[in-house]
Amino acid sequence: MNQIPLTHILFVSTALFFIGMYGLLTRRNLITMLMSVELILNSVNINFVAFNRYLYADKLDGVFFTLFIITIAAAEAAVAIAIMIHLYRNLNSIDVEQTDEMKF
Amino acid sequence: MANYNYIAWIPLLPLAGFVLLGLFGRRRFRGFSGILGTGLILAAALLSLYAAWQYFGAGAGAAGVTAGGSAYKPILAMKFTWLSFSPGLSIDMSVLLDPISVMMIVVVSLVSLMVHIFSLGYMKGEERFGTYYAFLSLFSFSMLGLVLSGNIFQLFIFWELVGCSSFLLIGYYYDRPSAVAASKKAFIVTRFADLGFLIGILILSFYGETLDFGTLIHRLTTPSPQFLSITSASFLGFSLLSWGLTLVFIGGAGKSAMFPLHVWLPDAMEGPTPVSALIHAATMVVAGVYLVARLFPVFSLSDPPALGVVAYVGAFSALIAAIMACTQTDIKRVLAYSTMSQIGYMMFALGVSKYGGEGGLGYMASMFHLFTHAGFKALLFLCAGVIIHRVHSNEMNAMGGLRRQLPLTHICCLIACLAISGIPPFSGFFSKEEILLAAWQSNKLIYGVGLFTSGLTAYYMFRLYFSIFWRGPHGVRQAAGDPGAGDAHGSTPVSMNLPLVVLALGALLAGLIPFSHFVTSDGEPIDTHTPLSFSIAPVALALAGIGLAAWLYGTMSDRPRRLASAIGGLYRLVYHTFYIDEIYAFITKKILFNLVGRPAAWIDRNIVDGLMNGLASFTAWISALIKGMQSGKMQDYALYFFTGIAGLAVLFIYIWKN
Numbered sequence: 001m002n003q004i005p006l007t008h009i010l011f012v013s014t015a016l017f018f019i020g021m022y023g024l025l026t027r028r029n030l031i032t033m034l035m036s037v038e039l040i041l042n043s044v045n046i047n048f049v050a051f052n053r054y055l056y057a058d059k060l061d062g063v064f065f066t067l068f069i070i071t072i073a074a075a076e077a078a079v080a081i082a083i084m085i086h087l088y089r090n091l092n093s094i095d096v097e098q099t100d101e102m103k104f
Numbered sequence: 105m106a107n108y109n110y111i112a113w114i115p116l117l118p119l120a121g122f123v124l125l126g127l128f129g130r131r132r133f134r135g136f137s138g139i140l141g142t143g144l145i146l147a148a149a150l151l152s153l154y155a156a157w158q159y160f161g162a163g164a165g166a167a168g169v170t171a172g173g174s175a176y177k178p179i180l181a182m183k184f185t186w187l188s189f190s191p192g193l194s195i196d197m198s199v200l201l202d203p204i205s206v207m208m209i210v211v212v213s214l215v216s217l218m219v220h221i222f223s224l225g226y227m228k229g230e231e232r233f234g235t236y237y238a239f240l241s242l243f244s245f246s247m248l249g250l251v252l253s254g255n256i257f258q259l260f261i262f263w264e265l266v267g268c269s270s271f272l273l274i275g276y277y278y279d280r281p282s283a284v285a286a287s288k289k290a291f292i293v294t295r296f297a298d299l300g301f302l303i304g305i306l307i308l309s310f311y312g313e314t315l316d317f318g319t320l321i322h323r324l325t326t327p328s329p330q331f332l333s334i335t336s337a338s339f340l341g342f343s344l345l346s347w348g349l350t351l352v353f354i355g356g357a358g359k360s361a362m363f364p365l366h367v368w369l370p371d372a373m374e375g376p377t378p379v380s381a382l383i384h385a386a387t388m389v390v391a392g393v394y395l396v397a398r399l400f401p402v403f404s405l406s407d408p409p410a411l412g413v414v415a416y417v418g419a420f421s422a423l424i425a426a427i428m429a430c431t432q433t434d435i436k437r438v439l440a441y442s443t444m445s446q447i448g449y450m451m452f453a454l455g456v457s458k459y460g461g462e463g464g465l466g467y468m469a470s471m472f473h474l475f476t477h478a479g480f481k482a483l484l485f486l487c488a489g490v491i492i493h494r495v496h497s498n499e500m501n502a503m504g505g506l507r508r509q510l511p512l513t514h515i516c517c518l519i520a521c522l523a524i525s526g527i528p529p530f531s532g533f534f535s536k537e538e539i540l541l542a543a544w545q546s547n548k549l550i551y552g553v554g555l556f557t558s559g560l561t562a563y564y565m566f567r568l569y570f571s572i573f574w575r576g577p578h579g580v581r582q583a584a585g586d587p588g589a590g591d592a593h594g595s596t597p598v599s600m601n602l603p604l605v606v607l608a609l610g611a612l613l614a615g616l617i618p619f620s621h622f623v624t625s626d627g628e629p630i631d632t633h634t635p636l637s638f639s640i641a642p643v644a645l646a647l648a649g650i651g652l653a654a655w656l657y658g659t660m661s662d663r664p665r666r667l668a669s670a671i672g673g674l675y676r677l678v679y680h681t682f683y684i685d686e687i688y689a690f691i692t693k694k695i696l697f698n699l700v701g702r703p704a705a706w707i708d709r710n711i712v713d714g715l716m717n718g719l720a721s722f723t724a725w726i727s728a729l730i731k732g733m734q735s736g737k738m739q740d741y742a743l744y745f746f747t748g749i750a751g752l753a754v755l756f757i758y759i760w761k762n
Binding site: 100102 | 734735736738739742743
């Protein structure tokens, strides 16, 4: 069976994860940060699906987990966008550099 | 057996008075707080008299049948378990009736009643009138509870309550710094003594394995296992029984102002005068005598050396207090030292006594003297109250010639002075003769001290009497010159005169009570017969003392001053009461404060506080160091989070990988 090896897929998901993390830590725009978070979540999804396929081919647990993560990502996006709208109304900006009120 | 359940009401009525007046005395009951307190103590006094009549009179038949003789047996009127720790150890509350407790409830409730009535006039118009009566009721409750206590721990509780109410009443005029200082002094000195008392209780009850007086006395006077264990255990060469009894006596000595713990009593005269009459003359200060009498069988049968301590401390206190009383000029301080001296009499009478039969004369005499002394000393203080009310001064030098202005007080005071001096047929004569007789039969040295002191007593009492009521027109002019003194109060109110008359009748007639038929060491009545020839020496000495006082103070003269300067240094030594207060002050301020207080303060400030401060500043330093991490920036937090996760991953995958 001519198959793509698991390590290739894991390499893609790891790359995706660190791209998302880089975006999360360097972008100042909240929407871009949200997109980065989605990237991270999707890298996890790829992991789940890949491991399910390669290690436990007769089961569907990994796929179910992926479906849950997609649902939760949708809900999280809704909450995050609500926060952003509220932030924008207060600060006229969605730059995270300006939201540093909560400190010592 | 007769029904004695009502006895519990005797202390409970004043307690009710305290609660009611303490809660409502300032507003709602303000108008009649005095009447309320007095009415409740009147009821308690009537119940006490009825109890005495039942116990000594009608009850004697019933008790006699059971005892097979005419002895008065202790009766446990009621008893319930208050705190139960284990089957063997519980603290009970009980009411014990025996000759001395019945005699004491009569004395306490009657004197308390007189003082309550007297205070209606004396304290009239005081700002905190209701509070005053609340405190008086608290004291009456505590004292009645003390004398009725059936076990030693219950007695200790009431003992402390009495001390507390004494503290409250000495400091009644709390806006006066001297009163505040006096109340603190009384509290601290007696607390110091009570520490000894508490340790004594612990020793006795640990080895006696009971707190109950009857069982304790029985176990410690017969060769029981408990007796053998307490006498065989020893500490510093004395048996633990001696230690226990001596420590209990220290507690009694503190409360009864025996040397060297007497320093609080003269200062306690800062309280209102009726309070001095009740607490610091008639009742509370004899609690120490009562305590020794309560444990008397143990002292007498098992441990004569401890009883010897009682005798010598009592005799020495009697003598030294009488000497100090001779030089004081504050009328209440003279009476305070006189109280201390008379309590010394009671103590050494107990000390020279033996248990049972004719040998128990000293015990009976001591209780008799307690009884008569309560009457005439309360009378003296109340007279002093009338005089201070009139003259607005405690100084004898500001008085004089008051016999025309206060004729009734003059007569009453004269009776009391004659009674305390031991002139027949006044009450003090009978009790003092028996004390001296008991001392004569047992210890000639103590007899000599007692005899000399009785002469001194007559001298200083009549020095007081002549200074106040005679001694020329000096005082009259001063009293008349002070426009407020004579007119503001007019004649003395009935409420103040009535107690004087009642107590004067008591001082006149109490000596005729055949006391030895009622109160003896073992309950068996004894007959006392003082030989007439024996009375000659004390009475002659007393008359000599009166004569000397009359010569020195009967008229205005400079004789006292010349006498004082003739004996110069000795006079100053006595006038400053042997500098005992200064010695105490030196010991506490110079030695205790410097050697114990300052190092303790240094340790507290530098080591204890330093440890705490160091901890706090270390925490502050750490937090200052790392608080920058909490920047408020979301991405910093995300970075920390990922770093932490990565760190954990490295830790678990490469380091703790089993």
